[in-house]
Amino acid sequence: MQKLDGEHKPSACEGTDWFRRIAVWSAKLSDAQCLRVRAGLQIRTYERGATVCEQNEAFDYWIGVVEGLVKVGTVTPEGKEITFAGAHAGGWFGEGTLLKRERRRYTVTALRKTKLALLDKKTFFWLYENSVDFNHFLIAQINERLGQFIGLIENERKLDTTTRVARALSSLLNPVLYPDVGSRLAITQEELGLLAGVSRPVANQALGELERCGLLRVTYGEIAICDAGRLRAYGE
DNA sequence: ACATTAAATTCGA
DNA sequence: TCGAATTTAATGT
Numbered sequence: 001m002q003k004l005d006g007e008h009k010p011s012a013c014e015g016t017d018w019f020r021r022i023a024v025w026s027a028k029l030s031d032a033q034c035l036r037v038r039a040g041l042q043i044r045t046y047e048r049g050a051t052v053c054e055q056n057e058a059f060d061y062w063i064g065v066v067e068g069l070v071k072v073g074t075v076t077p078e079g080k081e082i083t084f085a086g087a088h089a090g091g092w093f094g095e096g097t098l099l100k101r102e103r104r105r106y107t108v109t110a111l112r113k114t115k116l117a118l119l120d121k122k123t124f125f126w127l128y129e130n131s132v133d134f135n136h137f138l139i140a141q142i143n144e145r146l147g148q149f150i151g152l153i154e155n156e157r158k159l160d161t162t163t164r165v166a167r168a169l170s171s172l173l174n175p176v177l178y179p180d181v182g183s184r185l186a187i188t189q190e191e192l193g194l195l196a197g198v199s200r201p202v203a204n205q206a207l208g209e210l211e212r213c214g215l216l217r218v219t220y221g222e223i224a225i226c227d228a229g230r231l232r233a234y235g236e
Numbered sequence: 237a238c239a240t241t242a243a244a245t246t247c248g249a
Numbered sequence: 250t251c252g253a254a255t256t257t258a259a260t261g262t
Contacts, residue, residue, distance in 0.1 A: 188258085188259060188260090189259070189260070189261095190258095190259075190260095200259090200260090201261085201262080204260070204261065204262085205261095205262095208261085218260090220241085220242055220243075220258095220259065220260075221242085221243085221258085221259065221260095
């Protein structure tokens, strides 16, 4: 429990380090703006399997993933679960719901123990009104997401499981949505299965296939990406 | 669903 | 505090 390394823990109210690390969009904010944003932020921890917010719930925060992994999706009236996206460290989402001033359209659940940063609505809109850079960030992000959703539609059509797994991985590698992502993903095959909408064994097979193609390498609890470009294009 | 292996945790000195 | 023993988690088939 006390095996703290050389990393400095976030000092209670000094330094914008920890905050800037979890939120790239803060890079261009002034110190004064940063202070204000931090005042509107809270950190919350969720256990594996915990629901962050339900569909139709009023949940007035913009959500950032500090660490861990969450799944954004819905469940059809027939009870079938559909995953729209996964989000891991560095990702921010929920702006669509805030901007349209409506209730959550999706259910968000933690796939493992996860720490989230929640920015309250008031501060979010203050940024929206006052920072051009913040707006640029939002537009870039929404644009990236649009691309992902278009891919999702294709995905539902073709049932090629390996392709679905490749897409799920690629979406997590998106450098715009997840700025601090490297070439290794700390994700288990079960979690990946949940994101791709396939069973764990199928995810395992798909990973084997992708590894055989030289696109990635699988190790315990982690996937090393060798060729992100070809992975994204897999199945085309 | 089952067997195997990796990692995390517990426990005794 | 160390490492062996046990339990839990992830993988491969």
